[in-house]
Amino acid sequence: MQILAILMLLGGWMIAVGGLVTSDALAIRFVLAFLGLGTSLAGLVTLNQTHVQNAIWKKGRH
Amino acid sequence: MMGSTLWRRRHGWWAAAIFAALVGGAAPLHADEASDPAPVAITTADLKGVSTPSADDLAKGDPGGTLTGSAADIVMADPKAGLTIADLVNQVGQNRIAINFVWTLVTGFLVMFMQAGFALVETGLCRAKNANHTMMMNFMVYGFGMFAYWVMGFALQQGGSAGITNLGGMNPLNGEFKLSLFGKDWGLFGTKGFFLSGSSYDVGVMVLFLFQMVFMDTATTIVTGAAAERWKFVAFGISTFFLGAITYPLFGNWAWGGGWLSQLGGNFHLGHGYCDFAGSGVVHSVGGLTALAVALIIGPRIGKYNRDGSPNAIPGHDITMVLLGCFILAFGWFGFNPGSTLGASGAGSLRIGSIAVNTMLAGATGSFAAVLYMWIRFGKPDASMSGNGLLAGLVAITAPSGFVNTVGAAIIGFSAGFLVCLSVEFVERVLKVDDPVGAISVHGTCGLWGVLSLGLFADGTSNYGGSWNGVEGSVTGLFYGDAGQFLAQLIGVCTLVGVIFTLSYVFNWLVEVFVGQRVSAEAELEGLDLPEMGALGYPEFQLVTPGTGHSVDVGR
Secondary structure, eight states, rough: OOHHHHHHHHHHHHHHHHHHHHHHOOHHHHHHHHHHHHHHHHHHHHHHHHHHTTTTTTTTTT | OOOHHHHHHHHHHHHHHHHHHHHHHHHHHHHHHTTTSSSSOGGGGGGOOOOOHHHHHHHHHOOSSSSSSSSSOOOOOOOTTTOHHHHHHHHHHHHHHHHHHHHHHHHHHHHHHHHHHHHHHHHSSSOGOOOOOHHHHHHHHHHHHHHHHHIHHHHHTTTTOOGGGTTTTTOOOOOOEEEETTEEEEEEOOOHHHHHHGOOOOHHHHHHHHHHHHHHHHHHHHHHHHHTTTBBBHHHHHHHIIIIIIHHHEEEEEESOTTTTTHHHHOOOOOTOOOSOOOOOIIIIIIHHHHHHHHHHHHHHHHHTTTTTTOOOOOOSHHHHHHHHHHHHHHHHHHHGGGGOOOOOSSGGGGGHHHHHHHHHHHHHHHHHHHHHHHHHHOOOOOHHHHHHHHHHHHHHHHHGGGGHHHHHHHHHHHHHHHHHHHIIIIISSSSSOOOOHHHIIIIHHHHHHHHHHHOOOOOOOSTTEEEEESOOOOOGGTOOOHHHHHHHHHHHHHIIIIIIHHHHHHHHHHHHTOOOOOOHHHHOOOOOIIIIIIIISSSEEETTTTTEEEEOOOO
16 A cells, blocks of 8 residues: 555656646646646645555554 | 054045045946936946044044944955955955855854754653653754765765855866756756865855755654654664665755756746755655654554554653753744745845745744634643644744745744644644654644745745746746645655655665664663663653653652
């Protein structure tokens, strides 16, 4: 899951920057930038979930 | 010095005479241009003002300050030849650079003092049993970060930034590593200035280094707040070194050092490229996102969450310390933002007045919004969140401070004040990330908001010497007609979240694997002062941790 989350984080950035080189249309670039940001944020949430799943308070140790 | 004074006494009168002759000779030229409306002609009448103190005047002293500073103080290249127009022109140029040097250095000193503010805020928001440890992290971050930045961070960030006209325009930092992709150059990092040696042994570079170094240190000290009360000191040292040597300089290069983000305007016609006047993104978002990475890896403090995931409040031990720290930070921010002109003379630098007022306004409205939110939601004007609201407003206005008007600044600060309250609750309750001081929300969330707000509110009136990031004209946001600028800012946010956060996470995960980020549970319960630092912050008090029944008797 951690690897997937990291790939989503980096992939989101690549989508956003890729929009700049694939199109000159501002609207398309905007769509891809928001899509990329959304992907990266989803990766961040996924990464957070992996840590919450293993949290010490969840296991009841403390 | 003595010889120079004697020379001035003997020759001051004829220096003035030569000056009069030179200006007099130029007078007909001005007369020929009398039809031009703008220029103010220098006439022989003006020469009455050119005088130097006599030997008697010099002997008497100048209590009124009317004689000190005259034509006799202008440095002549060749005293035997007397005062020339070249001497005057060179003196004017050097005076401009001198003003800019002094401005940049003094504002840099103010930013350095912000470390004291951070230390007070973070220590005050932590428990007394961790006071020494928290204060020491904030203290040593200065040394660890500075060392890393001197060794390589500055070179990676500014090594290809070329000459800065406000600091003299010398060009020893002229090496940028670039990749050529899709027909464009993508600047990635600088290659000149390691150890500040070689050609970077230059007075202008030294001023730039000092100013940039204290900015980097601000970013590194943000992380210590989010990881406080459980961070192993050795892990903190390694993590700080990496942030100062690699992560911060990389994004700094992309934004400020001539790297690819700053060239989005020239390469892809997105406004003026990614703009970040004083570092909402470069400093605060980088610090805030690294804080999030470390806080994720290190986990919450013992007792922060119950088994059902509900959070417990762990109050700090000294709110007076917190609010004093906030005031010190607000004071230092007058160095942070206005100082980022890197000068007070020429190239639009007089906008420092506007930048200072924007800074002041955003901080005030941020604090006001946070108090309002807390008062309405919880029935009391929470002190620590009003402090965080102030800092949130200041963080958010950092990027746009040089490009927006006062109404824009007030709106940006006010929205940041609300945003920080929402973000603190989101991070604590939804993400379940333990951030004892709210650093992720103040610097990460509001830093990103600051980056975006520039792309919305930049009013197109600021023109620092004609262009910004090599694009002619003034920086203009979406609300004033340039959607491309907002997109450039959005790409900056994507880069911060997608690349900088990931880089910080991966490195700190490696530290976790090889060194370990977190202290033992026993050390955490006892407080980190004795186990990690070997001395208590408050040795004449008995420290009791509420709820745990754990106490440290330090009276013996």
